[in-house]
Amino acid sequence: MPIVCLLFALLLLPAAHAETVVRFPVRAADGIAAWNTKVAYGIRLREAAYPSTGYRECAEVAELNGAYLCANRNRLEMAAGLARASAYIEGIGKELSGGLPVAKGQILSLDSPEIAAYSAGVLGYDLKGPDLVAFYGALNRACTDSGAAPNVCPSAAEKEIFDKLILPRASKGQGFVVITYTLDHDSYQQVVSHEILHAQYFLRPAYAAAVDKFWAALPEEEREAIRYGLEDYYDRTDEFLMKNEFQAHVLMYRAEESLLAMYLPSYREKLFGRLAQVRETPLQVK
16 A cells, blocks of 8 residues: 555544554455554554554455455454354354353353353454344344343444444445454464455355355265364354365465365365366465
């Protein structure tokens, strides 16, 4: 982004220390590193009066309309706005809950041990707009039913990201996805590439159809082995989730470190090829 555009964007900030700032689109292929520098600068500007809900910047991915990427300082600040939403939408596997798996569709309290464990363990979120809106409706109903209990009602961080990004975007009536990462991870490319692959699956029908056909053509014993590799972290009974996680783990940057690393020789190049046949290219991050 030219310096004049950066200065103009900064002028759009509210006078108070804003927690969620929506920026101009960013290119995933070659623009994340420069954006990280700008986000870090935004954090430094607020050091004297750092917002209690953390600081994040969100921008639409230039190569993927409807995908909003949010950069956060660390996992706990990222989780403060979206951990309960993610748990409600996808559930929590036992390795991320600190105990037993958590089924999707539950509103967890802010002080629950499951949310504490989940917040510390998740590197990034990928959540569809309609699911986020449904969660927020359920959360507000739970708040009312609880008599406005502080540990149930929307937190300041949740209100911030919903009011600044999610609800305004939902009001446009078009599909969108929110994906996130943190500046403190040793490889933003790894996390961002994984989450953008999820966004492609959500937003690109031809991409999703190619992945679905690839998955359906696998022998059941191979699909079951993949579910076994994912089940400690994800709900193995959710076939949509299994397909989506399969493709993201196999195609992501540094996939040799993913949960499905042992399956790369069998599937990675074949799935790239299948997507190329329908003129879909998994976005890669530099």
